[in-house]
Amino acid sequence: MKRRKLLSLLGLSPALLAGATTADADKTPKNVKPSDVGQIMAANPKGTPPPVRLVPMAPRLDTLDGKTIYLVDTGFMGGGLLLQQMQIWFNKNMPSVTVVFRKKAGSYMEDDPALWKEIKAKGNAAIMAVGH
Amino acid sequence: MEKMGIPAVPVVTQAFKDLARSNAGKRGMPHARITFTPHPVWGKTPEQLWGYVTGNDPVSGKPMMKEIVDALTTPVADEDKKEGMANVSVGPPMFGPDTADNLQKHFLNNGMTDFLPVIIPTEEKVQAMLKGTSHKPDEVVGKMAAGAFAPWTYTVRQVAVNAVMAGCEPEYFPIILAIASSGMAALGSSTTSFAYSMVINGPIRDKLNMNCTIGAMGPFAQPNATIGRAWTLIGKNLGNGGIAGDTYLGSQGNNTNYNNIVIAENEKDSPWTPFHVQKGFKPEENVVSLFSGEDLRQGHGAKHAGVLQNPMFDEQISDIFHTLAGLFGALVICDPLTAKRLVEQGYDTKEKLVDWLWKNTTRTAKDYRDSAFVYTFDYPRALRGEEPYATWYKCPEDTVIPWWPKADNIVLVVAGGQTNPFFQVGNLSYRVSVSIDKWM
Numbered sequence: 010m011k012r013r014k015l016l017s018l019l020g021l022s023p024a025l026l027a028g029a030t031t032a033d034a035d036k037t038p039k040n041v042k043p044s045d046v047g048q049i050m051a052a053n054p055k056g057t058p059p060p061v062r063l064v065p066m067a068p069r070l071d072t073l074d075g076k077t078i079y080l081v082d083t084g085f086m087g088g089g090l091l092l093q094q095m096q097i098w099f100n101k102n103m104p105s106v107t108v109v110f111r112k113k114a115g116s117y118m119e120d121d122p123a124l125w126k127e128i129k130a131k132g133n134a135a136i137m138a139v140g141h
Numbered sequence: 142m143e144k145m146g147i148p149a150v151p152v153v154t155q156a157f158k159d160l161a162r163s164n165a166g167k168r169g170m171p172h173a174r175i176t177f178t179p180h181p182v183w184g185k186t187p188e189q190l191w192g193y194v195t196g197n198d199p200v201s202g203k204p205m206m207k208e209i210v211d212a213l214t215t216p217v218a219d220e221d222k223k224e225g226m227a228n229v230s231v232g233p234p235m236f237g238p239d240t241a242d243n244l245q246k247h248f249l250n251n252g253m254t255d256f257l258p259v260i261i262p263t264e265e266k267v268q269a270m271l272k273g274t275s276h277k278p279d280e281v282v283g284k285m286a287a288g289a290f291a292p293w294t295y296t297v298r299q300v301a302v303n304a305v306m307a308g309c310e311p312e313y314f315p316i317i318l319a320i321a322s323s324g325m326a327a328l329g330s331s332t333t334s335f336a337y338s339m340v341i342n343g344p345i346r347d348k349l350n351m352n353c354t355i356g357a358m359g360p361f362a363q364p365n366a367t368i369g370r371a372w373t374l375i376g377k378n379l380g381n382g383g384i385a386g387d388t389y390l391g392s393q394g395n396n397t398n399y400n401n402i403v404i405a406e407n408e409k410d411s412p413w414t415p416f417h418v419q420k421g422f423k424p425e426e427n428v429v430s431l432f433s434g435e436d437l438r439q440g441h442g443a444k445h446a447g448v449l450q451n452p453m454f455d456e457q458i459s460d461i462f463h464t465l466a467g468l469f470g471a472l473v474i475c476d477p478l479t480a481k482r483l484v485e486q487g488y489d490t491k492e493k494l495v496d497w498l499w500k501n502t503t504r505t506a507k508d509y510r511d512s513a514f515v516y517t518f519d520y521p522r523a524l525r526g527e528e529p530y531a532t533w534y535k536c537p538e539d540t541v542i543p544w545w546p547k548a549d550n551i552v553l554v555v556a557g558g559q560t561n562p563f564f565q566v567g568n569l570s571y572r573v574s575v576s577i578d579k580w581m
Binding site for chain 2: 047048049050051052053054055056057058059060061062063064065066067068069070071072073078084085086087088090091093094095097098102103114115116117118119125128129132133134135136137138139
């Protein structure tokens with residue numbers, strides 16, 4: 010991937026990162042002196058971001074026919090209603106797909122390991138909605 | 142899901158396109174197959190949502206359901222099968238050499254400021270700031286994130302750089318470090334446009350000449366102004382917050398985010414116990430307590446506010462409470478004159494007034510359950526059997542219930558110069574109290 014695109018996806022300004030190394034904003038500079046009269050140096054105010062652990066995407070399915078898809082309502086307002094319409098769409102257009110609707114336990118920021126375990130055991134794919 | 146080997150498609154509304162893609166990248170899956178819907182979903186009829194589902198993804202322009210099916214069935218590219226670590230950098234430790242004006246522009250153009258001019262953090266100024274604490278420059282102070290993002294870490298030196306930029310003096314630095322150590326960012330990512338507040342207690346208020354009298358919450362003292370500003374800069378630069386559309390989604394924004402709501406409690410003129418002592422600290426300890434939520438309401442908006450004779454401030458505060466979102470708590474800031482009047486009414490302790498306010502500020506269960514915020518945050522708790530939410534969801538609609546789940550959701554502090562008996566109420570929840578002394 011191009012460096013600029015990757016940085017953009019990481020939410021960082023490419024302009025900030027030119028020629029930099031990891032966490033070097035935290036190092037106290039040695040022998041830093043202005044090169045010219047009237048010029049000064051300024052400390053970088055940024056903190057230290059964590060390294061990004063790359064996560065491989067799961068293998069895709071050959072087909073959805075005969076498969077079970079979980080529709081997961083994250084709990085944000087309106088998400089469940091949207092997924093219900095999606096369920097109707099599958100029933101009309103891909104009737105061989107088994108669609109299971111579940112509302113994730115807890116508020117939208119909370120984890121639901123029991124549901125993930127169920128999907129792992131009984132499902133083939135998942136659609137989660139809605140991010141606002 | 143993907144980590145478990147289950148192909149998945151997150152569906153996100155169009156307004157959060159940048160956030161969704163950026164966050165996927167930060168979490169190690171830069172090409173996550175995200176489908177977007179028109180925005181908003183909330184409040185739409187089933188017919189309108191059917192239109193969304195049968196229409197196009199507004200970002201890609203492709204039919205939404207075909208895109209989802211393709212996302213679940215199109216083989217993964219080799220690039221997206223990779224594992225390992227990718228380091229991320231935020232630039233060199235120093236910028237320049239350059240002129241002060243150019244460096245000012247550099248900070249501004251790279252999102253490191255609050256869009257007001259900053260003090261350029263030269264090495265000399267940073268070293269002077271570091272003299273405000275006994276802690277070593279490379280000591281890790283904490284970690285911070287503006288929301289559900291991977292947190293960034295920071296050292297004493299990195300906090301010092303931001304304190305310089307905000308205009309702080311070195312003697313303020315222990316307060317900034319205490320705030321930073323809490324890990325609480327003052328620019329949360331929520332669409333709610335959060336406000337943030339701090340209450341400072343202890344002798345450090347007098348030592349720093351903090352203003353807790355006339356204009357206590359206004360721009361009338363350097364420590365009040367710059368300590369609050371430093372919190373915002375910390376949230377931006379050390380916690381990677383405040384990037385509009387990415388790590389900040391507040392729909393309308395909040396003017397108090399420039400330097401937050403800084404309250405040095407007027408302990409000298411208060412008839413009540415200082416807030417930090419209520420939290421278990423000794424009176425001689427220096428403590429900063431942090432709050433988050435929404436904005437301030439003036440007491441003038443209360444029913445019967447401005448009554449010349451016999452003003453009943455308990456009832457007025459309760460009336461203002463009815464304008465607050467129960468999602469957050471209440472931070473009541475009483476002028477000393479108001480506090481003294483409340484003592485005359487019989488509330489000789491904060492606890493007595495809090496108890497009265499909690500018991501007498503009510504609504505019906507129907508009004509409570511009709512709230513979308515309640516559905517989002519409290520209903521899941523009710524389903525788990527958590528009280529009082531479970532009872533509040535089971536009881537008849539006309540049951541009268543307290544506005545707040547617990548009396549602890551209400552906090553009283555005293556600030557002001559006694560020019561008039563006023564009060565303000567912040568729709569703010571208490572989060573944490575941190576020792577300042579530990580950072581001296």
